[in-house]
Amino acid sequence: MRAWRLDSPADIRQQPLRMNVEPMPVPAEGELLVRVLACGVCRTDLHVVEGDLPVHHQHVVPGHEVVAEVVSADTSPGHAFVSGQKIGVPWLRYTCGECRYCRRGAENLCPRSRYTGWDADGGYAEFTTVPAEFALPLPAGYDDEHLAPLLCAGVIGYHALQRAELPDGGVLGIYGFGGSAHITAQIAVARGARVHVMTRGAAARALALSLGAASASDAAAPPPEPLDSAILFAPAGELVLPALEALDAGGTLAVAGIHLSDVPPLNYQRHLFRERQLRSVTSNTRASAREFLELAGRQRLQVTTHHYPLDHADWALSDLAAGAYDGAAVLIP
Numbered sequence: 001m002r003a004w005r006l007d008s009p010a011d012i013r014q015q016p017l018r019m020n021v022e023p024m025p026v027p028a029e030g031e032l033l034v035r036v037l038a039c040g041v042c043r044t045d046l047h048v049v050e051g052d053l054p055v056h057h058q059h060v061v062p063g064h065e066v067v068a069e070v071v072s073a074d075t076s077p078g079h080a081f082v083s084g085q086k087i088g089v090p091w092l093r094y095t096c097g098e099c100r101y102c103r104r105g106a107e108n109l110c111p112r113s114r115y116t117g118w119d120a121d122g123g124y125a126e127f128t129t130v131p132a133e134f135a136l137p138l139p140a141g142y143d144d145e146h147l148a149p150l151l152c153a154g155v156i157g158y159h160a161l162q163r164a165e166l167p168d169g170g171v172l173g174i175y176g177f178g179g180s181a182h183i184t185a186q187i188a189v190a191r192g193a194r195v196h197v198m199t200r201g202a203a204a205r206a207l208a209l210s211l212g213a214a215s216a217s218d219a220a221a222p223p224p225e226p227l228d229s230a231i232l233f234a235p236a237g238e239l240v241l242p243a244l245e246a247l248d249a250g251g252t253l254a255v256a257g258i259h260l261s262d263v264p265p266l267n268y269q270r271h272l273f274r275e276r277q278l279r280s281v282t283s284n285t286r287a288s289a290r291e292f293l294e295l296a297g298r299q300r301l302q303v304t305t306h307h308y309p310l311d312h313a314d315w316a317l318s319d320l321a322a323g324a325y326d327g328a329a330v331l332i333p
Contacts, residue, residue, distance in 0.1 A: 002333075003125035004313050005059045009051030012321050016049055017062075017124075017314050025121065027129045032081060033071045034089065034130060039123030040065030040148035041308070041316045041329035042179065043235065044091070044258050048118055049317060052235075052259045056119045062313075063123030063331070064091040064116040065151040067144045071127070081132055086144075088136035088151045088293070089123060091115050092283055108159075108283040115283075124313050126333045136289055139297030146303040149179045149328040150296055151289075154303075157184030157233075158292040159284045160256035164229035166193055173197075173227040175219060175243055176234030177204040178320075179328030180256060184231065185211055186301050196223040199234070200323060207304060207326040222246055231256055237263040240278070241271055249274040256281045305330045 001024050010016040027033045045062040047053045066089035073081050081087055095102050095110040102110050116122045116130070138147055157180040166172050169192045174181050177199035185195050189212035197208035197216040205216035215224055219239060226248035232239055235257045241264055243253050255278070266272060304327025308316040316329040 001126040002310060003061050003121070005061055006049055007059070009049060009055060011050055012046065012314070012317050015314060017317075019311065024127045025129050027072065030133065031129045031131050032073050032087070032135060033127065034066075034068035034087065035071050035127055036066055036068050036123050036125060036333050037086070038067040038144040038148040039063040039331045040152065040179065041313070041320055041331060042152050043320060044152070045117060046317050046320055047235075047259045053118065056115075057121070060118065061121035061123075061125050061128070062117045063125070064089070064118075065148045065153065066116070066123035066128065066130075067138065067147045067151070068123070068128070068130070073132070081135060086138055087130070088138050088147070089116055089128065089130040090134065090136055090151045090155065090289060091117070092286065092289070093120055093134055094131060105285065105287070107285050113283065124310070124331065126310070134286065136286075136293060139293050141297065141300060142303070145305050145307060145330045145332065148330045149183065149303055149305065150293065150301070153179035153328055154183045154296060154301070155284050155289045155292050156180055156256060156281065158187065158295070159288050160184065160231045160233075160254045160281045161187060162288070163252070163279050163281050164231050164254040165252045166191070166229040168192065170228035171196070171225055171248075173223050173230035173243065173246055175199065175230065175232045175239050176236075177208050177216075177326070178233060181231070181233040182207060182211060182304055182327055183301055185213060187295070187299070189213070190299055196225070196227070198223065201326070203326045211302060227251055230254070233257065235260050237261040241266065244271040244276055244278060247276045250276070252277040252279060254279045254281055304328065307332055
């Protein structure tokens with residue numbers, strides 16, 4: 001099979017990924033062997049490739065928004081997936097099930113958690129594996145290309161929206177408008193929110209307005225009204241301060257990325273006083289992922305994608321780094 005492997009983390013412009021031809025992976029006990037049908041290109045992949053995240057698995061195959069077909073599965077009674085079935089391979093790959101976080105339903109905080117495309121080989125390949133307990137059922141009504149971004153961009157955006165505590169009919173600010181943000185905005189608009197988008201790039205601002213945003217302006221511009229909630233999707237720590245300052249009293253800012261550049265010093269009176277909150281977002285639970293995917297089956301989401309062949313995965317990441325497209329890129333083997 002063909003698979004992209006990371007030689008050593010480096011700026012994407014230095015071409016740290018290499019295409020290899022290698023044997024198909026052998027699933028471990030409890031894992032499924034799957035054929036990759038589509039794999040979304042996530043900014044977390046870029047963080048892995050460029051070394052913003054520490055190396056967890058040498059020469060890893062990136063990719064964790066994987067729509068796949070089961071090639072081999074455990075056929076014993078009680079197992080959920082069968083050969084030929086289409087499933088989702090997400091970011092969250094393993095949790096221990098025993099720690100205090102797992103026991104209280106917060107498995108996303110499990111200190112022994114592991115992740116597809118970081119701790120184990122992911123979907124920038126023709127075949128991969130997934131633990132059956134962490135594979136996800138997929139909603140109907142989407143083709144493979146448009147399903148892929150739902151598996152992380154959609155799931156994490158949904159969790160970030162929950163963390164931001166947007167009140168019914170409230171005002172939401174979104175900073176950055178890529179794969180995750182453009183899905184999250186649609187959920188918020190459908191719930192009656194007024195959504196204001198602050199992002200670089202005219203194409204992204206145009207997409208935001210077409211999806212129902214009340215306004216779209218440059219990333220550092222103040223929104224036209226105080227925000228009840230805000231979500232920072234851009235990995236730019238300097239945007240934390242203007243986002244906090246834009247919050248109304250009692251408002252919440254959720255930072256949705258796994259990596260963020262340094263945040264400048266806060267001024268308590270300007271940025272936090274009057275019970276404004278700053279929250280991080282850490283992965284997701286399987287329960288919240290399934291909840292979002294069920295919602296996506298009921299509410300037809302417009303997923304904006306840009307198709308790249310698997311052979312051009314390095315181009316897709318380079319274009320992501322340059323902000324060359326709106327929505328999400330998807331690799332098709």
